[in-house]
Amino acid sequence: MATLSEAYRDLSLPLHHIIPLDFSSVGSLPDSHAWLQSDDEDYRHRFSFNGGSCSGYDGAGLSIPVIDLLDPNATELIGLACENWGAFQLRNHGISRNLIEEVELEAKHLFALPTEQKVKALRSPGGATGYGRARISPFFPKYMWHEGFTIMGSPSGDAKKIWPNGSARFCDLMEEYQKQMKVLAEQLTHIIFKFLNISEEEKINWVGSTNSTGAVQLNSYPCCPEPKRAMGLAPHTDTSLLTIVHQSQTTGLQIFKEGLGWVPVHPHPSALVVNIGDLFHIISNARFPCVLHRVTVNRTHQRYSVAYFYGPPVDYVVSPIPATVLNKSVARFRSVTVKEYIGIKAKNLGGALALISA
Ligand SMILES: C=C1C[C@]23C[C@@]1(O)CC[C@H]2[C@@]12CCC[C@@](C)(C(=O)O1)[C@H]2[C@@H]3C(=O)O
Numbered sequence: 001m002a003t004l005s006e007a008y009r010d011l012s013l014p015l016h017h018i019i020p021l022d023f024s025s026v027g028s029l030p031d032s033h034a035w036l037q038s039d040d041e042d043y044r045h046r047f048s049f050n051g052g053s054c055s056g057y058d059g060a061g062l063s064i065p066v067i068d069l070l071d072p073n074a075t076e077l078i079g080l081a082c083e084n085w086g087a088f089q090l091r092n093h094g095i096s097r098n099l100i101e102e103v104e105l106e107a108k109h110l111f112a113l114p115t116e117q118k119v120k121a122l123r124s125p126g127g128a129t130g131y132g133r134a135r136i137s138p139f140f141p142k143y144m145w146h147e148g149f150t151i152m153g154s155p156s157g158d159a160k161k162i163w164p165n166g167s168a169r170f171c172d173l174m175e176e177y178q179k180q181m182k183v184l185a186e187q188l189t190h191i192i193f194k195f196l197n198i199s200e201e202e203k204i205n206w207v208g209s210t211n212s213t214g215a216v217q218l219n220s221y222p223c224c225p226e227p228k229r230a231m232g233l234a235p236h237t238d239t240s241l242l243t244i245v246h247q248s249q250t251t252g253l254q255i256f257k258e259g260l261g262w263v264p265v266h267p268h269p270s271a272l273v274v275n276i277g278d279l280f281h282i283i284s285n286a287r288f289p290c291v292l293h294r295v296t297v298n299r300t301h302q303r304y305s306v307a308y309f310y311g312p313p314v315d316y317v318v319s320p321i322p323a324t325v326l327n328k329s330v331a332r333f334r335s336v337t338v339k340e341y342i343g344i345k346a347k348n349l350g351g352a353l354a355l356i357s358a
């Protein structure tokens with residue numbers, strides 16, 4: 001059984017799309033990081049989303065729902081949020097506040113290190129884990145105001161390069177976080193299957209298996225001298241089945257909603273953000289949108305987030321589930337292995353779903 005890291009092995013990126021800027025050494029926005037509004041809009045159109053205003057938001061406070069996992073109607077509320085928004089915020093999710101705060105603190109320590117120390121764990125061109133720019137960097141004309149650290153399973157190989165004498169605490173916390181996030185992701189997957197009326201026979205046999213895939217991405221968006229012309233994380237959809245995000249108390253995350261434009265996802269101290277990724281979009285036969293999202297930056301507050309990406313084993317064949325196909329009478333996507341889809345997405349990003357449409 002291939003691993004998630006192996007799925008990325010042949011999808012090599014040039015070093016300039018991996019090495020982040022030394023943000024501490026610049027006092028003004030370099031041209032390489034100065035975006036025109038059209039850079040973002042052009043890209044959004046390539047995802048074939050129509051309507052909505054890109055810059056102005058007049059949604060009168062509308063945003064994704066905040067759902068309590070202990071609510072007796074949680075299944076219905078979560079299912080409707082997936083249909084209407086492709087995302088929601090989740091309270092009473094069962095992950096201890098202490099663990100989340102400790103993981104955020106480790107991320108802050110890591111990103112506060114001098115660049116020469118962080119680049120010791122630079123992601124290699126054919127690698128999947130370690131320090132670097134977002135993988136989507138080559139699809140955009142400008143670089144993002146962002147640095148990331150990707151973890152798949154034990155981060156000890158990368159962490160030891162940064163802290164040769166003491167990486168145990170970082171590693172233990174990241175492993176515990178992945179363990180707990182996996183349980184939550186499985187619980188949400190079961191809830192969503194129930195909402196979709198997926199019967200026992202159709203139930204996907206990998207949920208709860210050791211082969212499901214998970215990855216953690218620590219994200220940092222440093223304070224930016226010209227935030228209006230910079231981009232934290234460019235518009236993208238996640239490749240996962242679903243993604244669970246903890247955001248620090250600094251605004252920046254926005255999701256694109258037809259008719260409304262870019263809608264902010266305000267940090268809620270006790271909530272995690274859950275969003276539908278491409279794989280659930282395929283499985284649900286497009287009943288759930290895979291939500292397009294981006295991150296803006298600001299002048300005074302460094303922003304952090306911790307994203308957990310959950311998906312089936314990489315050899316698993318993903319296709320619209322018959323119960324959901326019935327609703328639309330025809331399957332909108334052909335079958336594809338997760339590994340094959342990762343490869344198509346790495347070459348086509350927003351065009352990947354169109355390339356597997358049936
Ligand atoms: C499992 C993964 C999803 C991700 C690629 C990765 O291998 C680890 C990093 C993830 C991330 C985080 C920032 C946005 C994103 C599009 C990217 O460039 O790297 C996602 C990737 C994804 O969802 O495809």
Ligand SMILES: O=C(O)CCC(=O)C(=O)O
Binds near residue numbers: 233253293304305
């Ligand atoms: O920083 C955030 O809030 C979102 C991060 C994100 O979209 C990602 O890691 O894929």
Ligand SMILES: [Fe+2]
Binds near residue numbers: 236237238243293
């Ligand atoms: Fe994302």
